Amino acid sequence: MKVVIVPYDPLWPDAFREHQRAIENSLGHLFPVVDHIGSTSVPGLAAKPVIDILVGLAADELLDKTVEPLTRCGFTYFRKYEPGMPYRRFFALLSMPPGETAPPLVDIGDPFVTGGPIPSLVNIHVMVRHTYHWKRHLALRDFLRSHPEVAEAYAAVKIGLSAREFGDTNEYNAAKDAFVKSAEQRALAWWKG
Template structure:
């Protein structure tokens, strides 16, 4: 599978703002903040044209309220991932409602992920729901802000991604594993830098 990879596009910020407005309304019953993360949130950085969004929850007990609040819309809930990442709830926002595409609205714990869901052309955004007081929320926000303020690191990350995208990957998870060594080092530096700003 060849993943789509595009130069930075200013419309990604507009796409995020549109999705944020919807999420702010849908998540009104709980205390949540919606932020743009990932490569599409860093001006000048190439990326897969899928908007990464982090929803920070004030109360960890609200994690399992989110699937019902996003139900019957264009979101697919990956309940399957809760086993490996119990601190997170993950959703993919599709271009149409899943049932119109012949896809499930939820990938259960023991379900196989349909091959069609690996078609990145169907995806608009990835939604990561995480408690705000967790190290994982800090990691995502810190790395985004670090890339925005450290052009040399951004350029190094860009070069890595350009090399990786030339390979054929089974899915997006394999591609992400190719970035792991770089991310482990730079995310640690980003967190130290971010916490020092506080």
């Protein structure tokens, strides 16, 4: 599969706000902090047309309390990624073929991944606020917003990768991982300062 990278769309912040309201309504009893992250949150940055949303909660024991409310809203819960990232609960709003319904759960061992014929429109990353992983997402976003030369270099990496074939979006993410990890470390040092 090819990963589609498109020019920045000024409507992406509006799409985020629409989903932010739905998430806050569904999870209000957990007092979430909901932020727009990822490439669609950086003005001018080319990106996959997927809205990434970071939901911060106060404690680990609240993570599993998001599953029922978010799946009720139509998001698919990807439990399959928890063994590798136990600190995160991941959900996606999938663009299903006509006549098909998104599964509420993709469990450990299920072969299903997003991308290709079933792309994700929205990804939700739920984790505890003020942890390393929560901070790295926000730091990278703010760093790219404040450093257009790094954002341009990131766009070039993604556009270059979009010419290649990948088995799924996880392979694409692995291909850009070295750039992202380096930028994250710079971003965290900058953010602390």
